[in-house]
Amino acid sequence: MHAEQEKIISDSWMFPTTYNQLVSILVSGVMIETRNLTKKFNGLTAVDHVSFNVKKGEIFGLLGPNGAGKTTTIRMLATLTRPTEGTATIGGYDIVKDDNEVRKLIGLVSEKIIMYDRLTAKENLWFFGRLYDVPKEVLNERIDELLRLVQLSNWKNSQVGTFSSGMRQRMNVIRALLNMPEMLLLDEPTLGLDPQSSVEVREFVKKINRENKTTIILTTHMMVEADMLCDRIGIIDHGKIIALDTSANLKKLVSGANTTVLELEIANLTTNMVSLIQSLKCVNSVSQDNSTHIKVHANGDESFDTIIDSVRAEKGKINSVKNLDPTLEDVFLYITGHEVRDKADRKIPVRRHKHSMPRSRVR
Numbered sequence: 437m438h439a440e441q442e443k444i445i446s447d448s449w450m451f452p453t454t455y456n457q458l459v460s461i462l463v464s465g466v467m468i469e470t471r472n473l474t475k476k477f478n479g480l481t482a483v484d485h486v487s488f489n490v491k492k493g494e495i496f497g498l499l500g501p502n503g504a505g506k507t508t509t510i511r512m513l514a515t516l517t518r519p520t521e522g523t524a525t526i527g528g529y530d531i532v533k534d535d536n537e538v539r540k541l542i543g544l545v546s547e548k549i550i551m552y553d554r555l556t557a558k559e560n561l562w563f564f565g566r567l568y569d570v571p572k573e574v575l576n577e578r579i580d581e582l583l584r585l586v587q588l589s590n591w592k593n594s595q596v597g598t599f600s601s602g603m604r605q606r607m608n609v610i611r612a613l614l615n616m617p618e619m620l621l622l623d624e625p626t627l628g629l630d631p632q633s634s635v636e637v638r639e640f641v642k643k644i645n646r647e648n649k650t651t652i653i654l655t656t657h658m659m660v661e662a663d664m665l666c667d668r669i670g671i672i673d674h675g676k677i678i679a680l681d682t683s684a685n686l687k688k689l690v691s692g693a694n695t696t697v698l699e700l701e702i703a704n705l706t707t708n709m710v711s712l713i714q715s716l717k718c719v720n721s722v723s724q725d726n727s728t729h730i731k732v733h734a735n736g737d738e739s740f741d742t743i744i745d746s747v748r749a750e751k752g753k754i755n756s757v758k759n760l761d762p763t764l765e766d767v768f769l770y771i772t773g774h775e776v777r778d779k780a781d782r783k784i785p786v787r788r789h790k791h792s793m794p795r796s797r798v799r
């Protein structure tokens with residue numbers, strides 16, 4: 437027997453393991469702890485020495501573009517793939533050594549929806565519930581409760597193949613809740629959903645966190661989603677966590693960086709004006725939204741006046757100037773120097789000013 441195994445057995449002999457884990461969570465308040473978690477595929481480092489903690493009851497977001505390493509991180513935490521290097525514990529259990537214990541604590545909602553179209557909602561849930569060893573005596577009641585939670589009670593006896601994508605995704609999430617996990621791992625829970633369904637799923641995620649105190653880790657490439665749902669956000673890019681904090685604190689990184697973004701409406705906007713603004717020393721970039729609106733990202737205390745003066749010098753008729761609040765997109769651009777590489781969610785990234793300026797000036 438390996439010394440490691442002997443140690444685990446002797447520890448469990450002295451104290452019940454579950455008791456040990458319980459004490460550890462209660463004392464530290466930490467549900468997930470990753471230390472230098474790394475996954476390499478041949479030559480590619482998909483997840484690169486990632487370290488973070490998730491507190492009990494928290495919604496923690498891993499936000500990053502396509503290929504950043506989100507799914508790979510989730511798969512390691514879900515014990516579906518082993519780390520190449522580093523460690524992680526869930527509820528005090530090691531994801532490699534105690535993988536069976538970890539699986540009892542977690543529910544996983546993966547990117548792909550696994551559901552049998554020809555079975556009804558109830559039949560699907562019954563099937564998966566039995567697969568997760570949920571006792572028959574409680575399963576019926578739990579299925580009813582979960583269907584009620586996602587407002588699908590009326591469709592209990594309908595085939596899942598007839599459901600809308602939003603209904604299917606809500607089914608996908610409650611499937612992961614059948615064994616009442618302490619911890620829910622959600623990989624891109626609203627991917628491919630229409631806006632209305634996305635709102636429903638997000639509301640549901642909030643609800644289970646609030647009502648069941650379920651700790652949640654979710655991945656998303658949608659800044660808005662991370663902003664709306666997560667207590668804290670880890671921004672991941674090229675396998676590395678490059679920033680980790682609350683949304684408000686992350687935004688302070690940008691607003692404290694002496695950068696500004698102005699949205700200008702110029703009635704007689706010309707390409708010459710755009711080029712002129714672009715050529716100003718204080719200006720980082722200019723993007724044109726439509727025939728009259730531009731967004732200007734600039735640096736420095738004098739940038740506001742310099743930009744306005746140059747537009748006026750070109751006889752530009754300024755209808756309005758807005759100084760916008762930072763978004764997580766700005767944070768991403770500020771930290772990485774590049775835009776989120778996802779076309780579907782692409783918005784124009786902007787930078788903001790650290791000094792207080794009226795939010796909206798109309799001239």
Ligand SMILES: Nc1ncnc2c1ncn2[C@@H]1O[C@H](COP(=O)(O)OP(=O)(O)OP(=O)(O)O)[C@@H](O)[C@H]1O
Nearest residue numbers: 477480482500501502503504505506507508509657
């Ligand atoms: N099984 C695998 N074999 C080889 N490379 C892989 C494997 N799984 C993932 N990768 C690579 O690892 C990197 C991270 O992939 P991962 O799926 O974790 O990213 P992601 O952040 O979830 O991206 P997406 O937003 O597209 O879902 C990518 O470059 C991907 O091609």
Ligand SMILES: [Mg+2]
Nearest residue numbers: 506507508547
């Ligand atoms: Mg993914």
